[in-house]
Amino acid sequence: MAKVYYNGDVNEQVLEGKTVAIVGYGSQGHAHAQNLRESGVDVIIGLRPGKSWDKATEDGFSVYSVREASAKADIIMILSPDEHQPAIYKESIEPELTAGKALVFAHGFNIHFNQIVPPEHVDVFLAAPKGPGHLVRRTYTEGAGVPALIAVYQDATGQAKDIALAYAKQIGAARAGVLETTFKEETETDLFGEQAVLCGGTSALVKAGFETLVEAGYQPEIAYFECLHELKLIVDLMYEGGLEYMRYSISDTAQWGDFQAGPRIVTDETKAAMKEILSDIQKGKFAKGWILENKLNRPEYNAINEAEKNHPLEVVGRELREMMPFVKASKSKGVVANAKN
Numbered sequence: 651m652a653k654v655y656y657n658g659d660v661n662e663q664v665l666e667g668k669t670v671a672i673v674g675y676g677s678q679g680h681a682h683a684q685n686l687r688e689s690g691v692d693v694i695i696g697l698r699p700g701k702s703w704d705k706a707t708e709d710g711f712s713v714y715s716v717r718e719a720s721a722k723a724d725i726i727m728i729l730s731p732d733e734h735q736p737a738i739y740k741e742s743i744e745p746e747l748t749a750g751k752a753l754v755f756a757h758g759f760n761i762h763f764n765q766i767v768p769p770e771h772v773d774v775f776l777a778a779p780k781g782p783g784h785l786v787r788r789t790y791t792e793g794a795g796v797p798a799l800i801a802v803y804q805d806a807t808g809q810a811k812d813i814a815l816a817y818a819k820q821i822g823a824a825r826a827g828v829l830e831t832t833f834k835e836e837t838e839t840d841l842f843g844e845q846a847v848l849c850g851g852t853s854a855l856v857k858a859g860f861e862t863l864v865e866a867g868y869q870p871e872i873a874y875f876e877c878l879h880e881l882k883l884i885v886d887l888m889y890e891g892g893l894e895y896m897r898y899s900i901s902d903t904a905q906w907g908d909f910q911a912g913p914r915i916v917t918d919e920t921k922a923a924m925k926e927i928l929s930d931i932q933k934g935k936f937a938k939g940w941i942l943e944n945k946l947n948r949p950e951y952n953a954i955n956e957a958e959k960n961h962p963l964e965v966v967g968r969e970l971r972e973m974m975p976f977v978k979a980s981k982s983k984g985v986v987a988n989a990k991n
């Protein structure tokens with residue numbers, strides 16, 4: 651059984667007297683910065699001039715160039731997009747990495763796939779929330795938290811694990827649970843989870859269900875509610891009490907349908923595809939493709955992104971959400987206001 655750390659297991663005093671620089675003020679960046687500050691940590695922000703710089707300034711932070719912030723900080727957390735991190739690191743962070751500082755990641759991609767190679771005299775660790783940044787922030791303000799993983803890649807000070815735990819605690823994660831892992835395990839499981847289940851698998855399932863109903867002549871609005879909107883309500887039940895609680899709440903008819911239809915949808919073939927996806931991640935094939943796609947300025951990413959925005963599911967969804975103020979309310983909490991460019 652994995653050891654899970656909670657608030658009482660963690661000594662946050664190791665962060666006392668230390669300055670944390672958060673590089674990037676997007677989904678994870680704004681959440682880490684605001685949660686750490688409210689937990690009493692000294693936080694500064696590293697950015698290039700632009701929208702995020704203005705937002706972080708508006709939110710009351712001292713904002714510097716990434717180089718200046720890296721020079722001032724003891725702990726440098728890189729929360730810019732994975733694909734920009736190697737260049738930002740080389741140009742603005744590496745020159746300021748004096749002995750005893752800590753370089754921190756929320757995802758292990760660039761260390762695990764050797765895109766960033768830090769000097770031996772710094773701590774390198776991971777504090778990776780297992781949830782979207784806007785929920786890292788929202789749950790913190792509600793007195794709860796999103797669980798996180800920590801991992802130590804280099805321990806130059808002998809304190810890397812304690813600092814990692816304290817960091818995770820101060821963003822609110824130890825309210826929910828913090829687990830120790832390795833960069834390899836975090837990177838491979840995170841990529842697998844988002845591709846096969848959480849994002850890729852779920853989006854494809856929702857779209858296929860919607861298309862099946864609409865192609866059979868049913869109203870798109872009904873198909874949207876059935877295949878997308880209600881998914882959140884079902885997943886909320888799973889989140890609160892596992893599959894058992896979800897099945898307790900749904901009708902027996904639905905539960906029988908679940909048992910009968912589930913294995914016809916996710917077949918041995920689907921599982922074989924999942925194994926292939928995992929293998930591509932483990933062998934570095936996915937990473938290589940993503941790095942190349944970025945070098946070419948994302949031709950495929952941009953084309954698919956545009957087509958997806960115009961999918962009938964998205965068109966009808968935008969219209970229906972306009973009529974649901976409680977759904978739109980999440981925008982004012984920052985989910986869309988802080989969205990990526």
Ligand SMILES: NC(=O)C1=CN([C@@H]2O[C@H](COP(=O)(O)OP(=O)(O)OC[C@H]3O[C@@H](n4cnc5c(N)ncnc54)[C@H](OP(=O)(O)O)[C@@H]3O)[C@@H](O)[C@H]2O)C=CC1
Nearest residue numbers: 674675676677678697698700702729730731756757782783
């Ligand atoms: N999104 C999530 O919820 C999760 C993300 N992670 C990890 O967290 C890290 C951050 O991801 P995420 O929060 O999605 O990132 P975002 O895409 O939200 O980050 C955007 C931020 O990075 C800044 N940025 C972009 N390029 C540069 C640059 N060249 N110099 C300085 N700042 C720059 C942007 O500023 P500007 O406005 O100037 O463009 C903006 O503030 C990644 O490692 C990711 O894998 C881990 C768990 C979940």
Ligand SMILES: CC[C@](O)(C(C)=O)C(=O)O
Nearest residue numbers: 780781782783840844848
């Ligand atoms: C599920 C996607 C994620 O891994 C996350 C929010 O945890 C990400 O990279 O954004």
Ligand SMILES: [Mg+2]
Nearest residue numbers: 780781840844
């Ligand atoms: Mg993740």
Ligand SMILES: [Mg+2]
Nearest residue numbers: 757840841844
């Ligand atoms: Mg991820």
